Amino acid sequence: MADRNLPLYAASDKAPRRLLKPADLVDNFTAALYKVAPYRACAHGCRYCDGRAEKYYVEGDFERDIQIREDIPSRLAAELPSLRERGMIAFGSGVTDPYQPCEAEKNLTGQAASILADHAEASGKAVGPAGSLSEADLFGKSTAPCVPSGLVMTKSALALRDLPAWKRLNERSGFMLLVSLTSLDEEVRELMEPGASSFEERLALLKAYKEAGCLTGILAMPFLPGLSDDEASIRRLYEAATAVGVDYLMPGGLTLRPGRQKELYLATLAKARPELLAPTKELFQENRPSGMPTGASLRRLSARIASVRRDYHLPYLMPHEALTRLLPPHDAFRVLLRHMAELYKERHIDTSALMRSAQAYDDWLLGLRREFRRHRKLPATWLEERFAEGLHGGEFFKVLANQKLERFAAAVLLEGATFDFISLKLRPSNVSRET
Ligand code: SF4
Known part of the structure; x- marks a missing residue:
């Protein structure tokens, strides 16, 4: 356990040499070439958070000992002018949220948004809508290759504060907001995502970004066994997602890696929903290092999701239009x-x-x-x-x-x-x- 006397937000003592280090190939999940995390660990405190797993080496109390990378804005500003490869910068990861509570005071993600937007405005002309790029755009001759697009993954309505900056970036080089949302049941949210924004606030956030012309998506993962993975609940989510006009919705189930992550999740159930403890343990009885549940339960969840998806015109992968824009x-x-x-x-x-x-x-x-x-x-x-x-x-x-x-x-x-x-x-x- 971490020392409870540690400062709530501990400054990080080691920083990577280069902030904007491009990947060899963009990954299929975020499609990002660059990843930036102003924080490590997360005060949203989701009970199922994969970032708690030992595999990620996040030391200390995951919800309190937040590493803060104060130098992110200055390094971003210093590196952008000499950036050599056009691509997308993703903010957020499995072990942190760029709009977690300390961002309200620190404003590191907010500064990064303004720096990126200023850089994009100073560098080139606006991108056209998907499917209407000119040949010059297609071949990178009119949009400066060093102007990145942006992606934010969050569970916090604090991202609304930076809508003007992300909108400016969107108008120049593209921006997508991905909000993690799996249910509309506030009791589930309070139990399992105690520090995150309400589901209603997250939907309002998506709506605002969509209305501002940005691309939006929902990461509907993880559906929680017995809490948010029944067909009716999944259907309500698709309904709400359609109403706010997201560009896609990526669904997924729960994984529980043996160790800290699994122990905390089961302890939460034991305290608040004891009737779900035995069935959940059964799903994860194989204790796979990946945290995957039994194959049979995965197939059952997939079938429920597929049955809902048939009724909605919502892709489950980042659509082609978004890829061409970003x-x-x-x-x-x-x-x-x-x-x-x-x-x-x-x-x-x-x-x-x-x-x-x-x-x-x-x-x-x-x-x-x-x-x-x-x-x-x-x-x-x-x-x-x-x-x-x-x-x-x-x-x-x-x-x-x-x-x-x-x-x-x-x-x-x-x-x-x-x-x-x-x-x-x-x-x-x-x-x-x-x-
Ligand atoms: S918001 Fe994301 S990173 Fe933060 S605790 Fe929840 S799942 Fe983990």
Whole structure:
């Protein structure tokens, strides 16, 4: 246990060398190239929080000993002018919330938002709506490659304070707000997410960002066994999500890693909902290091979610329109291929050929990126121009080595078509792209 006499917010004594360190490939979940966490640990105190697990090495009392990275704004401001790769910066992670209570006083995320918005405004012209990017946008020549887009993941209505700054960023390079929300039952929230904003406040937050023109999504995870994972509760959530117009809703179940995370969750149930203790223990009886419940319970939850999803036009993965708005074309296409594989797999369509092409594309992209990073003298536009050359010169299509996918890629990348994640069909662009 942590020493209760420690200051509520302890300053971090070690800082990573470089704040904006790009990933080799953007990940499928956030689609971000950069990740920034002004805090570590989280006073929202969610009883199921994965960040409590020993695996993440968060020392001390998870809810009280918050590491504060006071230098985040100054480092961000210092590094942005020399940033070499366009991509998205994600704020938030599994072990922290960028808008947790101390942000009200510290304003580190708020300062970062203003710095990013100022930088974007000083650097280039606004992006167009998804599907209507010009060829110059597509190939990174009109939007400066060093202007990142932004993503915030939070459970706090405090994010409303920074709407003006994130809106400014959105108008220049794109912004998405992801709010974690799994139920509309305030009793569940008070028991399991005691420090987070009410569900009503979170829905209002999403509505405000949507009305301001930002992309929005709901991370509906984890649905909690016996508390928020029944079909009626899931349906109410989809209904509310549709009403506030989110762009997608990603559902997911609970994982409980053996150790601190599992112990706290079960102790919470034992105290407040003892009738759920035995069935929950049964779901996690295998004590898998990943924290996954039994396969049978996962299948039952998936079936309930699928039954609700059929009635709502809400993708469960970050939609193609959002990817094209937030990411440079080479990264948007990377995530699109992975999302397609997931969507087809769910419909029991063979994805082996698609996955081979996706892997070959990843290898090609990785090779380009490494070359770009090795040669610091290459201009910041090099990666996007090289991608465009590959596209026009045919090298890109050789990498895919899949005729069907080649036609698809040409429609998406050259003609501006959009892939609809519900119908799994291409929607043509209204704007033609002469090449
Ligand atoms: S808001 Fe996120 S990081 Fe914070 S305690 Fe809850 S689950 Fe963990």
